[in-house]
Every structure is written in structure tokens, then in C-alpha cells.
Amino acid sequence: MGKNLLDMLTSAVQDEQALRRIASALEKMAGTKNDGRDNMRQLAARLNSSNIHDWRRGLEELQHQQALITTEAEIASELAAVREGFKLLRLETLDGREYQPAQVNPIVSTPNKIKQYLDTIVVGQETATMSFAVGLTDISCRLSPDNFVKIEPNNYLVFGPSGVGKTYLAFTATKLIGLPCVKVSATALGQIGSGGVDFRDILREFCIVEVYGNRKGQEQRRLKLRNGATHGCLFIDEIDKLRDRQNLQHDLLPILDRGTYQLGEGLSFDTSNLWVIVSGKFEGLDKIISDRLEDNKQSDENTLKRATERDFVEFGFISELARRFQAYVPFQPLSETALYSILVDTPQSLLKQYQSRFRIHGYNFQIDEDALKAIVRWSMDNSEGANGLKVAMYKVTEGILFAPGKYGTDGVITLTQDMVRGILQ
Structure with a gap:
């Protein structure tokens, strides 16, 4: 004590x-x-x-x-x-809303079974879903009542093209166990002491406000770590944008080192149980890896899997930062097959979403097979990742949603390949 x-x-x-x-x-x-x-x-x-x-x-x-x-x-x-004569009245979030305590629930399952589920949510990223399945199992082990040693979490460095599921997989994984997750873009961060948003402000997102009141009706507020916060996830997106900002890279080190951050108002934050995931596109990293390997072949899906600490230093990370990640998690460009599955097969596929929209308006909306393939091909030619599918589906359905009666017969609307090509050309 x-x-x-x-x-x-x-x-x-x-x-x-x-x-x-x-x-x-x-x-x-x-x-x-x-x-x-x-x-x-x-x-x-x-x-x-x-x-x-x-x-x-x-x-x-x-x-x-x-x-x-x-x-x-x-x-x-x-x-x-x-x-002080004060009585606890309520708990609030930092923006003044009532705080509802959350419970972190460990998963009683094997990494293989967790991966099978994640593969139905994020398509075409078998290496990444395996890494996140293992990460979730590690968290469950740390929270288990049968654990009698301190199991340190691994820091994840996630990299790959835009629109391939990096952020979506991280948030899907943390939701599985109710893990509090705070996301921040590295481009919005400033150096500690500069007056802008810094890492201390981000860690304060894991806090709540205790509101006390006395007999005279006076209130007093103070910060407190919210329930489960010491078993949380900090997701930093666009971390590759810090390649030329060494001061910010240094500011991140204490979090990755499992240090203690002073947040102000007498509150400190212990990051020893914080799952830190940083993510970025890292454009040009594949060439750095190929040059190191003296491989003149065109980069393929196996190139990013061979990334090492040295490659990230060459990219622009200080060596102290690059060596503090234990898991390098590559994401691959989405193939035509993967894009088709995202469009049609996943539980929250774009096709299902648009069918639900039309159903609410009283229409049965269908897209024939050739039309679906035309949407996928347009997406691959005009955009990167799954975002191209969203753009294509919006363009294809915008006019139909506005006036569905012009396209439907007996409440059925069917898009053909010619209709899709005519709209997208």
C-alpha cells in the first residue's frame, strides 16, 4: 500500500x-x-x-x-x-455525456477459430487475420484469472495499401471482447508542450470525469481512469506521415515502452496493458525491401511479408521507434476475387446494404452476375481497395434510388451489365 x-x-x-x-x-x-x-x-x-x-x-x-x-x-x-464533504453524483465522459461502464470479456477460443471468423469480415488478408487472432488470444490470456505472471502485450505495426481493411480489422477485433479503443490520426498530432493535440490528450480519452456535489449544491470534477481502460487499444492511423517528424516519434516511445504518462490534474496513465496498433500505407516500402534483398523481380504479395526493422528505418522511422514493434502485419492489395467477395458475400456486403435500402422503399433489387463483375473491374481500374466499390455502387444506384419507379417492374429492379457500363463509362 x-x-x-x-x-x-x-x-x-x-x-x-x-x-x-x-x-x-x-x-x-x-x-x-x-x-x-x-x-x-x-x-x-x-x-x-x-x-x-x-x-x-x-x-x-x-x-x-x-x-x-x-x-x-x-x-x-x-x-x-x-x-471534503462531497458525495459522488455521477460519472461523465470528457465531452459531458453520461458514462456507461463497459466490461472487457476475454474470448474462450483458439486463435484458429477466431481467425475463421475474422476471415468472414475482412477478405483476402489471411496473414493479418492470423496476427490479430493471436493478439486477441494474448489479451484474453492477460485477463484470465488463471494467469499468474505479467504477460506484456505486443505492439503492432500494420501496413499496406489504402482501403484493404486495416482499420476495419482492428476495430472488429477489439469489439469482439469489448476492448475500449481510441483512434487518432498521426497527422493531427503535435509535439508535447506545443499547445496542440498530443499523446497526453489522446490518453485522456481513456478517462472519465467524477462529478461530486456537497450539501450546498456545489460541484467538483476530477479525472479518473474509466473501467477497463488499462486494458484498452490505442490505434494510430497514418503513422507513416511521421517519417519526417522525429520529435513526435520520440513522444510515442514511452507509450510503446509501457511507461507512465502524466495527464495533468494529478492523473497518470500506465500503458503496460495497452494494445498499441499503428497503421499506415508506407508507400515505397516494397521497393526498399526489394533493394535490400537485391531482388529485381516486381514486388508481389510476399515482398511486404519480409519487412524488417531495418526497412522501416530506411523509410524514415528513427531506429528507437522501429525496434519497439514486435508484430509487423502486412496487408495485401485486394484481388478481383476478394473485391467480388466484399461486394457480394460478406455479412455486411455492399450488395446486401443496397438491397436493404431498396427493400425499405418496397422494391426487390437485384444485380446480375455480369453486372457485378463489371462493377468490380471498374473499381480495380479507377480506385484503390474497397473504396472503389463504394464509389461504383453509389454512381450506379443514385439515379435509381431517386426514381425507382422508372426502373422497376412489379416491384423488381434488376441491373444488367449494359446498364452498369452505361452509367460508369
Whole structure:
């Protein structure tokens, strides 16, 4: 137990209400903690006795109890609120909305089964879905009650073309276990102390605001880490844009090193259980890899799989940053087959989405096989990744959605190859 808490308890020995509140907090935590449960109940009983010798002896006995250390901030918060005459009214998010606590739920499954599910969501990225399946399993192991050692999370560096599912896979994976995830674009970041948005501001997104009130109706707010925040995910997109911003690269190092960030207002953030995923296009990285390998062949899907720390340093990362990633996760350009599957087969495919739109308006919307292939080919010729499919589908259906009656017969609308080509040409 920290010295500060011991001092606070000592100064509050004459405050019977404070002792009762601390005892209540301990009893509540004893019902949710496996380790040290009996010891916390014993301490609560000693505090309730209002006998200075009883509760001081209890504190001394529990000096080395790890389970109690994790409750120190909550007990100190309870004590401070009582001493100031404030009562906790509510919890808010940083933007003033009511906070609803979330629960992180470990997955009881194998990486292989998780990958099978992820492959139905993100198409054509078998290497990436395998890496994320293993990452989710690691998080579940860290949260497991059977884990008795500190399992450190791996930092992920995700790279590949735009529109191939990098961000979508990361958010799909974290949602599977209810992991709090904060996304930020590296292009929006400024150096710490510069007055702009920096990494401290990003980590504050894992916080909530405690709102206290006293009998006079006065309110006081203070920051607190929200439930599950120490098992969260920080997703930094467009990390490749930092190639010429070495100061920002240095600012990221303490997070990747599992350090402690001071966030202000007396709040610090321990990143030791934070799953950090950085993502970027890294245009030209394939050529850097080929040059290192002295491979004159045209880059293929296996080129990015051979990326090393050295290649990212050559790209523009400082060596200290490049060596702090344990998992290099390449994403491949989408093939024609993968694009067709995204358009037609996935649970949230674009075809299903547009069929739902038309169904709401009372129409059965169909696209014949040749027309679907024409949309895929147009997408490959005019855009990068799955975004081209979205552009093509919007262009093809915009006029039909505006006046479906012109195209439908008996409530059925069928797009043909000639219709698609006529609209997209």
C-alpha cells in the first residue's frame, strides 16, 4: 500500500464517517476480487471497530497485499470525497455525456477459430487475420484469472495499401471482447508542450470525469481512469506521415515502452496493458525491401511479408521507434476475387446494404452476375481497395434510388451489365 494512503488514513482516524466509507469500499471490492478477499474483509472489520490499534494493525498486515494495492486509488478517492464533504453524483465522459461502464470479456477460443471468423469480415488478408487472432488470444490470456505472471502485450505495426481493411480489422477485433479503443490520426498530432493535440490528450480519452456535489449544491470534477481502460487499444492511423517528424516519434516511445504518462490534474496513465496498433500505407516500402534483398523481380504479395526493422528505418522511422514493434502485419492489395467477395458475400456486403435500402422503399433489387463483375473491374481500374466499390455502387444506384419507379417492374429492379457500363463509362 502506498505511503500517501497510509498517511491519509492516519489523519482521518478521528473521522468515523471516513472510516465507514473506506470500510464500505473494501467490502465492495472484496466481493469482486479473488486475491486478498479475506484480508480485505478483515481490514473492513477492523476499520468498522473504530479502534485505532485494530485498523493500524490491519494496514500493517496488508502492506504487501498486491490485491489491495490495486484498490488504493479508489479508497483514496472515497476518503478525499468524505473529508471534503462531497458525495459522488455521477460519472461523465470528457465531452459531458453520461458514462456507461463497459466490461472487457476475454474470448474462450483458439486463435484458429477466431481467425475463421475474422476471415468472414475482412477478405483476402489471411496473414493479418492470423496476427490479430493471436493478439486477441494474448489479451484474453492477460485477463484470465488463471494467469499468474505479467504477460506484456505486443505492439503492432500494420501496413499496406489504402482501403484493404486495416482499420476495419482492428476495430472488429477489439469489439469482439469489448476492448475500449481510441483512434487518432498521426497527422493531427503535435509535439508535447506545443499547445496542440498530443499523446497526453489522446490518453485522456481513456478517462472519465467524477462529478461530486456537497450539501450546498456545489460541484467538483476530477479525472479518473474509466473501467477497463488499462486494458484498452490505442490505434494510430497514418503513422507513416511521421517519417519526417522525429520529435513526435520520440513522444510515442514511452507509450510503446509501457511507461507512465502524466495527464495533468494529478492523473497518470500506465500503458503496460495497452494494445498499441499503428497503421499506415508506407508507400515505397516494397521497393526498399526489394533493394535490400537485391531482388529485381516486381514486388508481389510476399515482398511486404519480409519487412524488417531495418526497412522501416530506411523509410524514415528513427531506429528507437522501429525496434519497439514486435508484430509487423502486412496487408495485401485486394484481388478481383476478394473485391467480388466484399461486394457480394460478406455479412455486411455492399450488395446486401443496397438491397436493404431498396427493400425499405418496397422494391426487390437485384444485380446480375455480369453486372457485378463489371462493377468490380471498374473499381480495380479507377480506385484503390474497397473504396472503389463504394464509389461504383453509389454512381450506379443514385439515379435509381431517386426514381425507382422508372426502373422497376412489379416491384423488381434488376441491373444488367449494359446498364452498369452505361452509367460508369
